[in-house]
Amino acid sequence: MSSSRFQLSLPDWVQPYVASLPERIPEASERMQVAIALARHNLDNGTGGPFGAAIFEQNSGRLAAVGMNLVVSEHCSLAHAEMVAITMAQSALKTYDLGRAPGAPYELVSSTEPCAMCMGAIPWSGVQSLVCGANDADARAVGFDEGEKPSDWQSGYRRRGIAVECGVCRADAARVLRDYAASGGEIYNSGA
Amino acid sequence: MSSSRFQLSLPDWVQPYVASLPERIPEASERMQVAIALARHNLDNGTGGPFGAAIFEQNSGRLAAVGMNLVVSEHCSLAHAEMVAITMAQSALKTYDLGRAPGAPYELVSSTEPCAMCMGAIPWSGVQSLVCGANDADARAVGFDEGEKPSDWQSGYRRRGIAVECGVCRADAARVLRDYAASGGEIYNSGA
Numbered sequence: 156m157s158s159s160r161f162q163l164s165l166p167d168w169v170q171p172y173v174a175s176l177p178e179r180i181p182e183a184s185e186r187m188q189v190a191i192a193l194a195r196h197n198l199d200n201g202t203g204g205p206f207g208a209a210i211f212e213q214n215s216g217r218l219a220a221v222g223m224n225l226v227v228s229e230h231c232s233l234a235h236a237e238m239v240a241i242t243m244a245q246s247a248l249k250t251y252d253l254g255r256a257p258g259a260p261y262e263l264v265s266s267t268e269p270c271a272m273c274m275g276a277i278p279w280s281g282v283q284s285l286v287c288g289a290n291d292a293d294a295r296a297v298g299f300d301e302g303e304k305p306s307d308w309q310s311g312y313r314r315r316g317i318a319v320e321c322g323v324c325r326a327d328a329a330r331v332l333r334d335y336a337a338s339g340g341e342i343y344n345s346g347a
Numbered sequence: 348m349s350s351s352r353f354q355l356s357l358p359d360w361v362q363p364y365v366a367s368l369p370e371r372i373p374e375a376s377e378r379m380q381v382a383i384a385l386a387r388h389n390l391d392n393g394t395g396g397p398f399g400a401a402i403f404e405q406n407s408g409r410l411a412a413v414g415m416n417l418v419v420s421e422h423c424s425l426a427h428a429e430m431v432a433i434t435m436a437q438s439a440l441k442t443y444d445l446g447r448a449p450g451a452p453y454e455l456v457s458s459t460e461p462c463a464m465c466m467g468a469i470p471w472s473g474v475q476s477l478v479c480g481a482n483d484a485d486a487r488a489v490g491f492d493e494g495e496k497p498s499d500w501q502s503g504y505r506r507r508g509i510a511v512e513c514g515v516c517r518a519d520a521a522r523v524l525r526d527y528a529a530s531g532g533e534i535y536n537s538g539a
Contacts, residue, residue, distance in 0.1 A: 158439040247350040275463030279424040
């Protein structure tokens with residue numbers, strides 16, 4: 156039994172990309188273009204799967220954290236874009252609950268609808284809004300497994316006070332998924 | 348936007364505890380006692396919530412990794428016991444897929460049934476067997492939120508080739524939950 160420490164690092168291209176963004180990004184569609192750009196850069200740089208996510212202060216539009224799929228490069232099946240963004244936001248703000256952090260409420264913007272794991276994780280993070288681009292069917296169409304989610308998961312979110320908006324810039328988001336598959340990118344489902 | 352790195356560290360008490368275990372732990376109930384002991388030590392040392400998990404080589408009984416709830420101490424809402432154990436096992440074996448790693452098949456033993464997030468995460472990890480102690484009702488009874496899981500999640504696991512056994516040493520596992528609640532331990536649901 157050897158590991159007692161795990162480190163997750165964002166790829167080198169992330170910092171310059173983030174530095175190029177405006178200080179405030181007010182509109183949902185502009186925020187989604189950030190998530191999609193993160194997915195696209197991840198594909199173009201060969202650093203992971205075609206998924207990107209970003210967390211914003213909902214009211215000010217300030218970016219709090221970004222994430223992208225790092226499953227293969229970081230040897231971590233949990234490193235989906237949404238999970239990475241949540242981890243980095245909480246780490247920066249030194250809290251496990253973004254709902255009570257300075258700058259709250261926070262909004263998670265993801266280039267694709269969450270899989271079963273991320274669907275379960277988002278309510279624990281304290282974000283109060285979720286915006287998605289491509290949907291489950293788009294992800295499944297290129298071979299990604301989204302897992303078993305309750306059919307009424309969006310109602311469950313709303314009961315918890317988490318707003319959900321899906322299909323924002325869906326065509327752009329789905330194009331990244333198709334481009335990844337066409338490029339021969341690894342569809343990395345587990346061997347269970 | 349400041350964080351581009353996240354580090355997760357196990358508490359100092361873990362290494363000596365793990366070093367005290369026998370080299371092989373063949374039986375499910377003995378493996379569960381390890382997961383329960385991790386939960387108990389986490390409570391006694393004030394390092395997190397009353398949840399423990401361990402991953403074993405299913406056939407040899409060798410311990411591959413351990414995890415415990417580190418949500419509060421690591422400022423990470425995703426750091427549930429099962430997630431920490433999966434992360435440490437994959438990190439040690441340098442793979443995102445335990446199903447194809449040396450020593451497979453792997454078994455995840457958790458002191459409490461997985462919440463919605465962990466339920467979604469386990470199939471991505473490549474473990475081929477899940478053993479649980481306390482159940483959802485035991486966790487909810489002391490105030491923990493397990494999230495929305497499909498009612499037939501265990502059938503979904505079996506369709507994926509993941510064996511599930513619940514209720515192993517349930518009374519011992521549930522006692523740790525009640526002791527945590529009685530000690531005034533934080534029930535750290537998010538503020539979403």
